Amino acid sequence: MAWLGLHRPMSAEAGGMVQQADRHRMYEALEVQKLARSLFVGGVEARTADQTLALLEDPACSTIFHALFETAEFQARVHILERAGGGRAWDVVLIKSGFSVKLEYLYELAFALLVMRRAGVMVRKATVLTLSREYLYGDPVEQLFERNDCTKKVRELVDRFEHGAAGMLQVLLGAEEPTATLSRLCRTCGYFDGDCLGRGVDHSIFELPSLANSRLDYFAENGIVRLGDIPASVILSGRQERVRQAAVSGECWFAPELAEGLARLTWPCHYLDFETVTAALPLYPGCTCHRQLLTQFSIHSRWSVDGEIAHHEFLADPARECERELAEQLIARLGGDEGSIFTYSSFERTCVKNLGERFPDLEPALRPLRERMVDLLQMVGDYVYHPAFRGSYSIKSVLPALVPDLSYAGMPIADGSTAIMKFAQMARGVISGDLVEVTRQQLLDYCRMDTYAMLRVHDVLAHACAGRVAAAGGR
Ligand code: SF4
Structure with missing residues (x-):
């Protein structure tokens, strides 16, 4: 992959890179970096490798932001460099917006240290700043980060890198394409x-x-x-x-047991989908970093396969946290009968369980909703396979194969990550003015599409084995 990346780089479009949601993650990472930098008073931004070298030699400079190091073969950037004890050695700080130190962060640090070593820069310590699980909205920024000293592990990796660097470079820079091996x-x-x-x-x-x-x-x-x-x-x-x-x-293959599975349904059938918001930095009072909150639901309902379809929806006010309101509306919309509630995965069941734990007075009304849930993803996985699924049972793969006339194509919001990003941007005021109503409508359209897609997939399953359902005595 690395050789192809260097010799035949993909266009951003072809590589699926820098999608809207990726851009949002980058935006969030930059926000977190900005807050981390505020803890290093007097830090100076280095724009080029030459500026970095000049700042390294300046005894008045104790902290460098975004330092750039270049050698004949490599280039590496470092989020923060802090002069160690006023001497010639430096502490390297990597800023991350997760809670834990991942192996890839150690690799990132190790590569930076390798380049710094080759550039003749002494490093005393290598640290990863991660977000604190304890931090709450409104707490002072000093409580936002945890410092993880990774010096020992990173030094071991640097030695390994140093050992393999020459061979790796030879292959990477060579004109001959290495033999591809399946992995x-x-x-x-x-x-x-x-x-x-x-x-x-x-x-x-x-x-x-x-x-x-x-x-x-x-x-x-x-x-x-x-x-x-x-x-x-x-x-x-x-x-x-x-x-x-x-x-x-x-x-396409349909299992004989599909009819039996459908016969166990209780009408009216409902089709439920939730959307959520989550952000690296807390969005509302009482929230921690990365706290996931329910923001939206869509419910389609009908009394028979060919019956009239009703639709209900809820979308939170992004200016405040609305999970209780959502739970109450959910009960109002689904608590009036005993019909089966289709979801696509067990996510909705877990969310309703969490709502019951958060609002114990609502749990008696929420528990029966969980018990009525039917996982359509599991049903499709067990009883149906279409070659156009290409190994994926995600609704985005199943829908075009089973219901070719219905598609997410052209929808401004067409995936869960973008929905999360758009809601977070409204909550932070990044989306404002007239765009708020436009975005709200796009979010409603997307969630409604998810539940309508489930309904149409159910149609296909029901029609595929209508005779067997009747024989099995569907209610
Ligand atoms: S061998 Fe596999 S990982 Fe490497 S470039 Fe080809 S497809 Fe990608």
Whole structure:
């Protein structure tokens, strides 16, 4: 991937890079960095490598922001450099907006230290600043961060990097493309389909559910990338075999048990979807960093497959925290009958459980809602497979395969991450004025689409086995 990235860089569009939600994450990271910097009084911004060198030599400078180091081969930026004890050594600080120190942060620091070592800069300590789980909205910024001393682990990595750097550089800078080897990384690699091992492959082995590493190693050793090339002697699990057969035959599969599953439903059927907001920095009084809050629901309801469809929705006021209001509205909309409540995954069930814990007086009304929930994702996973799912049971993959006339294409908000970002931007006032109403409508449209998509998928399942449902005596 690294060689292709260097020699045949993808366009942002082709690589799916810098989507709106990515931009929001970057914006949040910058906000967190700004707050971290405020704790290092007197810090000076370095724009270039030369400025960095000049500041390193300036005894009056105790802190450098955004220092840049360059050697013949490498370039590295460092969020904060702090002069150690007024001497010639420096403490390196990396700022992150999560709660814990991830391995990738250590790699990032190790690479920076490697470049600094080659540039002749002495480092005393390597630290990652992470957000504190205890921090509450409105607390002083001094309580926002935790300092994690990672010096020992990072130094070990620097030695490893130093050891492998020469060989790695030779391959990376060489004109010859290294031989591609199938690995776990290929699954999410942007080059797989167009430029590498998946080029021209209609259905790849990555569509197989629960693909074990040992099985992947076998495919890699035998050069098997296409599902249809798996020899009959390879025994796959039931689900995997179903995926392989659908890819080869091009036909949709419905399990005989689907009719029985549908017959257990109680009408009226409801289709429920929640949206949430979460932000690195707390949005409302009483909230911690990264606190997830429910902001929105959409409910479609009907009394039979061909019956009239009703719709209800709720969208919070971004200026305040509205979970209780949402819970009360949810009870009002769903508490009046005993019909099945379709969700897509167990997320809604968990959210309703959390609401019951947060508002114990509402728990007696919320518990029955949980008990009536039917996970359509699980139902599709157990009873249906279409080759166009391409191994994914997400509603975004299932909908175009089963309901080709309905699509998220062209919707300004078409995924959960963008919905979170837009709500957070309204809450922070980044979206204001007339745009607030436009954004609210886009959020409502997106959530309504999610529940209507579920309803239409249910239609397809019901029509696919209408005879069997009737025979099983659906209520
Ligand atoms: S598809 Fe796999 S082998 Fe090819 S560049 Fe990506 S990770 Fe490397």
